Amino acid sequence: SQKIEQNSEALNIQExxxxxxxxxxxxxxxxxxxxxxxxxxxxxxxxLLIRENExxxxxxxxxxxxxxxxxxxxxxxxxxxxxxSATYLCALDPRGFGNEKLTFGTGTRLTxxx
Amino acid sequence: SQxxxxxxxxxxxxxxxxxxxxCTVEGTSNPNLYWYRQAAGRGLQLLFYSVGIGQISxxxxxxxxxxxxxxxxxxxxxxxxxxxxSGFYLCAWSAPGLRQLGYTFGSxxxxxxx
Numbered sequence: 232s233q234k235i236e237q238n239s240e241a242l243n244i245q246e247x248x249x250x251x252x253x254x255x256x257x258x259x260x261x262x263x264x265x266x267x268x269x270x271x272x273x274x275x276x277x278x279l280l281i282r283e284n285e286x287x288x289x290x291x292x293x294x295x296x297x298x299x300x301x302x303x304x305x306x307x308x309x310x311x312x313x314x315x316s317a318t319y320l321c322a323l324d325p326r327g328f329g330n331e332k333l334t335f336g337t338g339t340r341l342t343x344x345x
Numbered sequence: 346s347q348x349x350x351x352x353x354x355x356x357x358x359x360x361x362x363x364x365x366x367x368c369t370v371e372g373t374s375n376p377n378l379y380w381y382r383q384a385a386g387r388g389l390q391l392l393f394y395s396v397g398i399g400q401i402s403x404x405x406x407x408x409x410x411x412x413x414x415x416x417x418x419x420x421x422x423x424x425x426x427x428x429x430x431s432g433f434y435l436c437a438w439s440a441p442g443l444r445q446l447g448y449t450f451g452s453x454x455x456x457x458x459x
Contacts, residue, residue, distance in 0.1 A: 235388075240386075263444055265447055265448075267447070267448075272453070272455070273452060273453065274435050274437070274450030274451055274452055274453050275389070275435075275448075275450050276450070277446070277447030277448060277449065278447075280444060280445050280447060320388070320389070324444060331377055331439055331441070331444060332379070332391060332394055332404075333391070333448060334391070335381075335388045335389040336388055337386075337387055337388035338388060
């Protein structure tokens with residue numbers, strides 16, 4: 232069965248450093264991979280989508296990589312700030328029009344320490 | 346602009362009682378609609394998704410059901426709640442064929458079955 236693992240449940244990073252979160256998957260060949268941010272008691276918010284033929288995607292201080300050989304995506308936040316503290320979820324996006332059902336990982340709770 | 350409304354925000358229900366959660370989307374037409382459940386410390390589990398009025402796909406066998414009586418209305422129901430139905434319920438929508446926009450989630454309903 233499909234399995235998604237996000238490297239750790241919790242990650243503490245010093246303010247100003249780069250936070251790196253990992254998403255690994257097995258028994259799956261997603262066409263896309265998405266990343267979301269979730270604050271406590273709120274719904275997830277979409278951040279980035281990366282396609283299988285893209286190695287890297289950037290948006291402001293965010294960078295996502297997608298290695299389909301390793302079956303892994305890395306999510307980086309550079310120059311981290313306390314406001315970046317949240318849970319980050321990766322989601323696998325299958326192939327095919329009309330088959331747009333995301334499968335989510337359990338998330339990594341990121342805390343940026345001032 | 347598009348908005349998604351989900352209510353109520355919090356609900357405490359006794360075991361065996363019925364359930365009705367409602368979600369509406371504004372500012373778009375023919376959206377894909379989704380119900381997810383998030384148990385404490387766990388990832389999002391897809392319960393139902395819909396690509397059109399009256400078209401519901403169930404992902405997990407359970408005592409819950411979903412209906413889409415109107416294009417932008419999605420309802421999650423149960424005739425008799427179980428303790429295991431407690432969790433954080435999230436409604437989401439996406440634009441068909443526009444994966445790069447990701448999902449937009451509602452603010453969620455915290456359901457506690459007692």
